[in-house]
Amino acid sequence: xxxxxxxxxxxxxxxxxxxxxxxxxxxxxxxxxxxxxxxxxxxxxxxxxxxxxxxxxxxxxxxxxxxxxxxxxxxxxxxxxxxxxxxxxxxxxxxxxxxxxxxxxxxxxxxx
Amino acid sequence: xxxxxxxxxxxxxxxxxxxxxxxxxxxxxxxxxxxxxxxxxxxxxxxxxxxxxxxxxxxxxxxxxxxxxxxxxxxxxxxxxxxxxxxxxxxxxxxxxxxxxxxxxxxxxxxxxx
Numbered sequence: 001x002x003x004x005x006x007x008x009x010x011x012x013x014x015x016x017x018x019x020x021x022x023x024x025x026x027x028x029x030x031x032x033x034x035x036x037x038x039x040x041x042x043x044x045x046x047x048x049x050x051x052x053x054x055x056x057x058x059x060x061x062x063x064x065x066x067x068x069x070x071x072x073x074x075x076x077x078x079x080x081x082x083x084x085x086x087x088x089x090x091x092x093x094x095x096x097x098x099x100x101x102x103x104x105x106x107x108x109x110x111x112x
Numbered sequence: 113x114x115x116x117x118x119x120x121x122x123x124x125x126x127x128x129x130x131x132x133x134x135x136x137x138x139x140x141x142x143x144x145x146x147x148x149x150x151x152x153x154x155x156x157x158x159x160x161x162x163x164x165x166x167x168x169x170x171x172x173x174x175x176x177x178x179x180x181x182x183x184x185x186x187x188x189x190x191x192x193x194x195x196x197x198x199x200x201x202x203x204x205x206x207x208x209x210x211x212x213x214x215x216x217x218x219x220x221x222x223x224x225x226x
Contacts (some may be wrong), residue, residue, distance in 0.1 A: 009152060034214065043116075043202050043217030044155075089155065099145070100215060104154035 004092050006103025013110050019077040021106045023090035026071065030092040033073050034100070035064065038087045047088070048075070080110045115139065118203050118218035124226045125190065125197060133188045133221045135203035142208040144186035145215070148172060149200040158201075161186055162208050190223060198225050 005024045013019045023033075034049035050057045050064040050073065057064045063076040077084055090103040116137045125131045137144065146158040157170030161180040175194025180186055186205075190197045200222050204215040 006154075036215075041220065041222075043118075043204070043219050044215075045217065046214040049214075099157070099160065102155045104152070 004090060004101050004103045006090050006106060008106060009104065010107045011109070013080045013108065015080065015082060015110055015112050017080050017110075019080045019084065019108055019110070020074055021088055021090070021108070022072065022074045023092075023103050024070075024072045025092045025101075027092070027101075028071070029094050030101075032093045033064070033066065034091050034093075035062075035075050036089040036091065036102075038089065038105075040086075044087075044089055077108075080108075082110045082112050084108060085110050116203055116205055116216055116218035118201075118221050120221060121219070123221055123223045125223060126226060128192045130189055130191050131223065133190070133201055133203075133223070135186045135188065135218060136184055137186075137203075137205045137216070138184060139205055139216060140183075141205035141216070142183065143206045144180070145204040145206075146170075146176070146178065146186070146188045147202040147204065149202060149220075155202065158188065197223055199223060 007022050035047045036044035037047040038044040048059050048062050050066050052068045055066050061078045066073045088106045091100040093100045119134045143162045145160040147155040156172050158176050159167050159178040161167035164180055164183050167178050167180050177189045200220050202220045203218040206215045
């Protein structure tokens with residue numbers, strides 16, 4: 001009930017392409033879904049987040065798509081750049097207060 | 113600037129030694145967390161604390177210990193009972209009741225057994 005499943009584990013994309021990372025959750029009480037970006041040797045940092053009352057949220061080249069009925073959400077990185085190469089974690093929580101449950105992470109490599 | 117400071121950045125441990133990783137925050141956050149990161153295994157929670165002098169075990173607490181004597185500090189001790197301690201350790205903090213609004217992570221400590 002507390003798990004968040006993330007795929008793929010690793011992803012290689014050409015510069016200018018679209019990177020897509022998917023997550024699925026089980027606990028229907030979750031109502032907050034953030035994505036974190038981690039560069040090598042650094043801690044993760046909050047990238048973008050969505051609540052289930054919207055199906056999509058866009059910030060620059062980063063978009064979260066949310067499918068409440070399927071209990072899935074995904075991160076799309078448009079026009080992927082080498083500087084986007086990092087590990088991405090999805091997470092889930094409920095806004096009334098709880099620890100974040102993290103996915104397993106996706107290592108993204110964008111080739112120049 | 114507010115943030116989380118982890119030290120040292122790199123740490124080497126001999127077999128049978130206890131080592132302590134430091135985590136200090138000046139964000140006035142009540143909650144603090146320790147995660148272990150291994151390649152391909154994501155972030156695994158070791159311990160967390162929501163208030164001074166209180167802490168709870170996470171998913172992989174065996175071989176680790178913590179203390180929370182001050183709001184700002186949450187040190188992690190890797191004991192000799194931890195058989196495979198080589199990993200990247202991350203400390204994080206958040207506002208209690210508003211965890212969903214984001215964790216702030218430190219830059220990590222890379223621990224290697226030599």
